[in-house]
């Protein structure tokens with residue numbers, strides 16, 4: 001099941017109920033979760049989906065890149081926020097998620113997001129495009145490696161949005177389970193480097209699983 005552990009607290013339920021009268025994305029969110037949900041697929045939370053929609057609406061980016069298509073909710077949130085982009089590429093290395101994503105696009109009649117089955121690091125070796133909006137939602141311990149790469153690929157004024165920067169609350173916990181230690185250390189390193197990086201002006205928010213929103217300056 002996609003995101004089976006996701007439960008909204010009373011505050012997010014209340015806020016989402018207000019947002020629901022502003023756009024149809026929350027209804028669509030539930031539909032996407034139910035679509036072909038045989039396997040577990042991680043997805044951005046509802047407040048993150050709304051935030052992506054609004055950032056896309058405000059930014060009106062020509063060239064959009066997503067790293068980590070997963071369930072498709074994040075890509076579709078960006079798409080609904082702004083459909084007049086010139087190019088929108090979403091990268092996913094998992095075959096089941098890629099195949100499901102193609103079917104989902106067919107069902108929703110979305111024709112112009114290019115979903116590519118590839119490892120993002122290989123994609124960057126082959127492709128030198130520059131972006132106006134990047135959404136990073138992949139393996140947490142890799143974020144630090146994407147930072148330098150993405151810096152070169154983003155136009156001035158471009159937005160870099162990263163999900164999961166809190167990793168639950170693990171980045172602030174003293175006692176971390178052994179299996180998460182490497183990811184937490186690398187994620188904390190990423191957060192700190194991003195906060196100090198003079199190429200970006202960054203806002204860190206507790207929305208969803210922790211979101212950073214950076215402008216390339």
Ligand SMILES: C[S@@+](CC[C@H](N)C(=O)[O-])C[C@H]1O[C@@H](n2cnc3c(N)ncnc32)[C@H](O)[C@@H]1O
Nearest residue numbers: 043044068069070071072074092093119120138
């Ligand atoms: C947290 S999920 C993305 C959730 C998605 N944004 C959504 O809202 O449904 C992360 C996804 O990134 C993919 N992924 C992780 N590392 C990747 C890489 N190096 N290249 C391509 N895809 C990657 C995983 O297979 C997984 O589906």
